[in-house]
Amino acid sequence: MLEIKNLHVKLEEEDKVILKGVDLSVGTGQVHAIMGPNGSGKSTLSYVLSGRDGYEVTDGSASLEGEDILELEPEERAAAGLFLAFQYPVEIPGVGNMTFLRTALNAQRKARGEDELSAGDFLKIIRAKAKDLNIDADMLKRPVNMGFSGGEKKRNEILQMAMLEPKMCILDETDSGLDVDAMKLVSQGVNALRSEGRSFLVITHYQRLLNHIVPDVVHIMADGRIIKSGGKELALEVEENGYADILGEAA
Amino acid sequence: MALPQVKIDATEARLAGMTLPEGGAWATKARESALARVRAMGLPTRRDEYWRWTRPETLADAQVTPAALFHNDEGALFEDRDRLKIVFVDGVFDAEQSDDLTGENLEISRLAEAATLDVHWAKDLYGVLEARGNDPVERPLAALNTAFASDGVLVRVTGQVSRPVSFIYLHKSETSDVMLHHAIKLEEGAELTVLETGPAAARFNKVMEVEVADRASFHHIRAQGRDHERRAVTATYARLGEESTFKSFTMTVNGVLTRNECILELTGDNASAHVAGAALGDGAGFNHDDTVFVTHDAVNCESRQVFKKVLKNGATGIFQGKILVQPGAQKTDGYQISQSLLLDEDSNFLAKPELEIYADDVACSHGSTSGAIDDDALFYLRARGVPKAEAQDMLALSFLAEAIEEVEDEGIAEEILDRLRGWLKRHRG
Numbered sequence A: 001m002l003e004i005k006n007l008h009v010k011l012e013e014e015d016k017v018i019l020k021g022v023d024l025s026v027g028t029g030q031v032h033a034i035m036g037p038n039g040s041g042k043s044t045l046s047y048v049l050s051g052r053d054g055y056e057v058t059d060g061s062a063s064l065e066g067e068d069i070l071e072l073e074p075e076e077r078a079a080a081g082l083f084l085a086f087q088y089p090v091e092i093p094g095v096g097n098m099t100f101l102r103t104a105l106n107a108q109r110k111a112r113g114e115d116e117l118s119a120g121d122f123l124k125i126i127r128a129k130a131k132d133l134n135i136d137a138d139m140l141k142r143p144v145n146m147g148f149s150g151g152e153k154k155r156n157e158i159l160q161m162a163m164l165e166p167k168m169c170i171l172d173e174t175d176s177g178l179d180v181d182a183m184k185l186v187s188q189g190v191n192a193l194r195s196e197g198r199s200f201l202v203i204t205h206y207q208r209l210l211n212h213i214v215p216d217v218v219h220i221m222a223d224g225r226i227i228k229s230g231g232k233e234l235a236l237e238v239e240e241n242g243y244a245d246i247l248g249e250a251a
Numbered sequence B: 001m002a003l004p005q006v007k008i009d010a011t012e013a014r015l016a017g018m019t020l021p022e023g024g025a026w027a028t029k030a031r032e033s034a035l036a037r038v039r040a041m042g043l044p045t046r047r048d049e050y051w052r053w054t055r056p057e058t059l060a061d062a063q064v065t066p067a068a069l070f071h072n073d074e075g076a077l078f079e080d081r082d083r084l085k086i087v088f089v090d091g092v093f094d095a096e097q098s099d100d101l102t103g104e105n106l107e108i109s110r111l112a113e114a115a116t117l118d119v120h121w122a123k124d125l126y127g128v129l130e131a132r133g134n135d136p137v138e139r140p141l142a143a144l145n146t147a148f149a150s151d152g153v154l155v156r157v158t159g160q161v162s163r164p165v166s167f168i169y170l171h172k173s174e175t176s177d178v179m180l181h182h183a184i185k186l187e188e189g190a191e192l193t194v195l196e197t198g199p200a201a202a203r204f205n206k207v208m209e210v211e212v213a214d215r216a217s218f219h220h221i222r223a224q225g226r227d228h229e230r231r232a233v234t235a236t237y238a239r240l241g242e243e244s245t246f247k248s249f250t251m252t253v254n255g256v257l258t259r260n261e262c263i264l265e266l267t268g269d270n271a272s273a274h275v276a277g278a279a280l281g282d283g284a285g286f287n288h289d290d291t292v293f294v295t296h297d298a299v300n301c302e303s304r305q306v307f308k309k310v311l312k313n314g315a316t317g318i319f320q321g322k323i324l325v326q327p328g329a330q331k332t333d334g335y336q337i338s339q340s341l342l343l344d345e346d347s348n349f350l351a352k353p354e355l356e357i358y359a360d361d362v363a364c365s366h367g368s369t370s371g372a373i374d375d376d377a378l379f380y381l382r383a384r385g386v387p388k389a390e391a392q393d394m395l396a397l398s399f400l401a402e403a404i405e406e407v408e409d410e411g412i413a414e415e416i417l418d419r420l421r422g423w424l425k426r427h428r429g
């Protein structure tokens, strides 16, 4: 599904290199987790994959189902099936949450040559999915993420993911700022979307999310590289011993 | 203070060849005293404090600059709404296209006719608020209008009016130079919505005086025409009684020069006055100026000024707004925000927000900002699949939202939004 080879990325404005040769292959239907200390480049990887400005790819490649995505506009990557659940979802005053989602969904469908979803059908689907995530009608009507608590913002990201039905979902620290109940809701939301044709890259700082969303592969990222990969037991190792041992091993 | 000779000369040059319209006793008196005010104040020049940013010459000079007619492919606004239409073509009332000027709780007469009478209720309103509004800032172009406007309507409202009164200003002549003056009186507890649409003329000078008596409520929605070369100077005056409401919203797209003044006086306790505007301009030939003066002279009143401008390719936006809280106007809640969204580095926003407070128990706030589209928000929308141009439009609308929220009627707000969306789409890139 997602193939990243030798990806080198620096900041556009400064001579700071952040990703120093990332190799990663996420198979179709698989769930991969990336863990790593703060500042190791996890968010940068997610931004570069989704097409945010400000980064320069100096070497390497990234493809989604065989298609090179690094040359595509962010909206083209979205239409191709890539989704990023933001670490910090953005507040947009004056744009209703529902209007935003409908515009996004129909823009993607249009880009793929599919028919737009009618307002009625859209409403039916979003109501059902919102209910599963404990998102009430008021949250749907309010401007995007405005006045949402940390947990509400993350649930809203998962709702967007559920509506857009992407093939490749990247979740950047979706667990940060969540209490236990919210974490359960979010994990259930994610697990409900797991399917043969859909892959996940779950970025997290802590192991606890991976108790709920059980990964096939765990990667450890440090200083812009993936320094170790393994099964879900690798996450437990991190939980018990911290990153120090692994970092020491790799050095 | 004596006027500078250049100002006297410029004023006399404009007045030369103008004659006051003929009329009955009340109108003649109002016009003569307005003319005396014009002479005492002199017409504006760019040396005047509130005319430093908008050049007054083309509004004040005797010569009118022609404005090409604009073919509007969007159709008229509010077309499907039940409303009482009053149509002016290049500033002249058009009975054919207008509805019958009658309605329940409604008394409407043309200024042109009422002015010939010896007495009329409008004698206590016509030119009265305009005259009061010269203190402390003189507004000679409005006085000029009071003196020379020969058409317009006088509306008296005595209760609830079932449908809006809709002024439609058509522009047919490239050289039309028009002054219209409306006086609107809402008696105690009365309610009225006024809609205004259209470019009106090559040069349009309009005054609207609104008396909102105790517990009365006045709503005003205006969409100024899309004609690129038109010029307009308008002044809206209102005096608010106890527990009364005044709400005005203006949408302006295009227009080489627009100066919209709004002068509001809250004179009865617990009154509420809101004035808002959304202006969109593309190109160096766009200059839009909102000049607002709100005076609180009663207890526990609320006022809001919300002005938003989207500017690109060298367009200029101006905001001059003041909240004046008189001694004794305790518990005043005054809010003022003026913001521009600059879509490039060539556009300009100039703002002069002012607070002047002579009471101690008040809550007033004002803010003025100028900024570009938020990159984070733009990326967020694009990452969800919204194409860049569409995402930028969404963010521009989001920026305008606080002003549009001042439109109470949801259907009208939707029509306004539609027009704004259309403009943004046509002006992409």
Ligand SMILES: Nc1ncnc2c1ncn2[C@@H]1O[C@H](COP(=O)(O)OP(=O)(O)O)[C@@H](O)[C@H]1O
Binding pocket: A011, A018, A036, A037, A038, A039, A040, A041, A042, A043, A044, A045, A054
């Ligand atoms: N736009 C940016 N400007 C400056 N430094 C940045 C920028 N983006 C990322 N960095 C730096 O790159 C490194 C990796 O950051 P990030 O990808 O956010 O790490 P993580 O998500 O693993 O905590 C950090 O040192 C961070 O400060």
Ligand SMILES: [Mg+2]
Binding pocket: A042, A043, A044, A087, A172, A173
């Ligand atoms: Mg991060």
